[in-house]
Amino acid sequence: LIVDGERRYRTALKLGLKSIPCIVYSEMKPVERLITRFQLQEQHDNWTAFDKARVVSAFITEAKMKTKEVAEMLGITPSTVDGYLSMLSLSKRSQNIAEEKRIPFAYLRGVAMVTNKIENGRDRGKVEKALLQKIEDGIIGRVSDLYRINTAVALAPDKAIKAILQAKKTSGEIVKATGEGEKFLARDF
Numbered sequence: 001l002i003v004d005g006e007r008r009y010r011t012a013l014k015l016g017l018k019s020i021p022c023i024v025y026s027e028m029k030p031v032e033r034l035i036t037r038f039q040l041q042e043q044h045d046n047w048t049a050f051d052k053a054r055v056v057s058a059f060i061t062e063a064k065m066k067t068k069e070v071a072e073m074l075g076i077t078p079s080t081v082d083g084y085l086s087m088l089s090l091s092k093r094s095q096n097i098a099e100e101k102r103i104p105f106a107y108l109r110g111v112a113m114v115t116n117k118i119e120n121g122r123d124r125g126k127v128e129k130a131l132l133q134k135i136e137d138g139i140i141g142r143v144s145d146l147y148r149i150n151t152a153v154a155l156a157p158d159k160a161i162k163a164i165l166q167a168k169k170t171s172g173e174i175v176k177a178t179g180e181g182e183k184f185l186a187r188d189f
Helices: 006-015 030-041 049-061 067-074 078-087 092-101 105-115 121-137 143-155 157-164 171-178 181-188
Strands: none
Touching: 030 049, 030 067, 049 067, 049 078, 049 092, 049 105, 067 078, 078 105, 092 105, 092 121, 105 121, 105 143, 121 157, 143 157, 143 171, 157 171
């Protein structure tokens, strides 16, 4: 079982090499393999937040681990584990866009937080797309903007969704469109 170096192995086969330098580990349990893969992949620049999220999900589903156990094992907080898991609720299309545009984890976590509050699947997909576009265009320039939008969706979902779908609306304008501005002021204070 190849834990790391699959591409090198395939290339060596195509080149007809008779031997390949490698490190042979004694038999590993599935959880040990996941941990080793996670640690090895952490060293690669091209490893996306979704790649990490899929591994975190595998720890929980395949290894039957709890969020806190995964967090301790990987040296991250339980809320970060939850953030990775929530990202996997984004549509495949949104995941592909986010990976292609290299949108940072904190923003993806915020988008998932907002969209998970929306019950209607069609609206959820439109909001995902709109939020990712706003991030790419710089209209959403801080993660805190997504927290404000999340609160707007919680307080007045229909008005907030309508405002989010308008191309140039900032988080402040989305909040204002909900008519719940006073509640935001009290919360911010």
